[in-house]
Amino acid sequence: MPSGPASQPGSANTFGQLPSAPTGSDALVSHGVEGSGKSVALTFDDGPDPRWTPQVLALLAQHHAKATFCEIGPLAQRYAYLTKAIVADGDRLCDHSVHHDEQQNRKSVEYNIHEIIDAKREIANAAGNAAKLVYYRAPGGDWSPTIRGIAGANHLQSLGWSDDANDWRRPGVYGILRNINQDLRPGAIILMHDGGGDRSQTVQALARLLNQLDAQGYGYGFPA
Helix, strand or coil, X not given: CCCCCCXXXXXXXXXXXXXXXXXXXXXXXXXXXXXXXXXXXXXEEEECCCCHHHHHHXXXXXXXXXXXXEECXXXXXXXXXXXXXXXXXXXXXXXXXXXXXXXXXXXXXXHHHHHHHHHHHHHHHHHCCCCCEEEECXXXXXXXXXXXXXXXXXXXXXXXXXXXXXXXXCXXXXXXXXXXXXXXXXXXXXXXXXXXXXXXXXXXXXHHHHHHHHHCCCEECCEC
């Protein structure tokens, strides 16, 4: 079920603030798409990457499609021109941590604050003043109440997915498309990757997927 924007506990929050306990929408992870109608949300993790991100952006532009890019903080800084290009194209940014630690919830509160808040700062600085970070996606979907609470206290909606391409496994172009089509439906949040390794299969699959979605009458939205 889609959730609304994260409520902001307490008074004005500062980087590193942790609420006593997440409540309401802070305790939820988004799995739906804004608005109504036949649309999906495309999301891309682990970038930006100087080889693959420009190819993804070019395909999206050809199809007038929008997407959300879940960036690793240091990579966002290293390739700030790509982070800015994402924003310039009207796409959204998502905090995807500093180190992509898929066992983050086993670590201390201080470690989790560092992973979420320092990455948020790095991505925001790379993007410039016009950018707004809306989401946090835990690496590997490694959620906990503490992680959701830190994200919500710092104005980041926890972002999940409902349709996993499993493209990081490199199952082949048609394997990626098969994975997506298994769970494709209006309101799906589709997880793909524009970084973290060789994404040539992802780019080829994305080209075919966008043609398919256009032919099936899908629109492109942002996660709720």
